Amino acid sequence: MGILSWIILGLIAGAIAKAIMPGRDPGGIIITILLGIVGAVVGGFVGQALFGSDIGSFFDLSTWLLAILGSLIVLGIYRAVTGRRSHA
Template sequence: MIESYGFFGWIVIGLLAGGIAKLLMPGKDPGGCLITMLLGIAGALLAGFLGKAIGWYDQGEAAGFVAAIVGAFLILLVYRLVLRRR
């Protein structure tokens, strides 16, 4: 996953995925821009990890950009649900 894009590439993809996921999800986020960027990076990594676990990606193969957006969207959704309960 990280081998294909490199560490910097995953950061850039995660930042873009986090921004797009925030645009797709209506409403106000409990965190700011920095939190959204970090959640986007985590979503991109999550998409690659789950894709490998399911068998969609081979070892060393990275998840696609759309999968990174979906991962960021899911993490942002869970983040909102957790913070809403507080």
């Protein structure tokens, strides 16, 4: 997949992850896009490490599931880290 495909996949996976994990996030749409892209990459590494699965075609179901899983992981970590900061 090319870089544009990763960006589009990450954007959509990030939006789906945010819909699955509703709530307030400190950050806007740009943060969601970046977290989605990072999550897509993380999902690819997790899938490859655990299942021997590889990020394949843009239209492959396992690619989407791994990208959404990775986005959920990254979003959860992001919320845990930013939620602990005190706003004084």
